[in-house]
């Protein structure tokens with residue numbers, strides 16, 4: 001046990017979209033990871049930025065309080081506060097960033113700014129007391145798939161990441177959510193499609209796949225193909241969607257997974273890296289996880305799939321990056337602004 005590292009306590013705050021989350025880390029071990037999700041957006045079929053900021057305002061104090069209590073850590077024990085600086089919704093980010101600044105100033109401790117996407121990838125390094133854990137060795141490739149991003153990232157270190165391919169239009173999660181909306185399903189649509197697809201035939205329909213050069217992705221063509229197919233079918237049979245919902249979900253999901261895996265496979269060949277990790281909200285998807293296992297068996301990949309609790313937005317993933325930056329003395333100034341869009 002490294003006593004110096006084990007005495008580092010970091011409070012991490014994540015508020016980039018519609019989840020208010022706080023975590024307490026002891027070194028690279030998570031002691032608590034508390035998240036308040038915002039049901040208010042369901043009725044609108046997507047996140048409403050203004051409502052998200054207001055909900056963060058309501059949630060941030062109780063969530064941070066609960067994280068400290070659950071961890072059994074007093075705020076006076078904290079070594080630093082890590083926070084998501086971006087990318088994300090500006091109003092949402094500002095709540096977390098301002099709270100982090102206020103608390104850090106009042107406690108006289110340093111602040112560490114964290115890129116949200118870096119957090120998703122580094123979630124693979126979070127340890128838990130009493131739980132066996134294997135993190136990927138560097139270098140590895142990470143398929144980062146969420147509601148706002150779809151990227152293949154080459155990871156050489158916690159601070160050495162290179163995007164080798166990314167979507168030129170919609171993200172994979174966004175495509176799932178939009179197609180779910182077209183079928184009259186709730187929000188977010190990804191988990192609903194996942195559930196319905198388990199009872200459906202993934203080969204019932206053939207939707208068009210993009211022909212994008214290199215390692216980049218595109219999902220907007222698939223969305224259009226799905227929409228046109230549905231329109232034709234519903235014109236002939238008004239109840240078509242209800243009667244074939246499982247097959248539609250399964251075929252759409254299978255197409256998204258094929259698109260993701262084809263480029264990822266290409267990346268492993270091009271970069272000669274067979275260590276492959278999965279990250280981001282869409283990594284909760286059953287078919288995508290299964291595809292990872294299939295490719296591992298077929299091509300000898302060493303794969304890393306995160307625990308469910310670390311796939312969607314959570315503060316522990318911000319805390320693990322914060323911890324590594326803390327060890328390097330990589331702190332940020334009090335006037336550090338949030339940012340809404342960037343690359344790693």
Ligand code: KG4
Nearest residue numbers: 146147148173188190281282284285312313
């Ligand atoms: O990473 P995340 O929580 O938020 C950001 O976008 O940063 O990802 C949310 C996305 C949503 O599009 C949601 O529909 C998708 O992840 N998602 C899923 C599943 N669970 C969440 N997509 C497919 N299958 C799932 N089981």
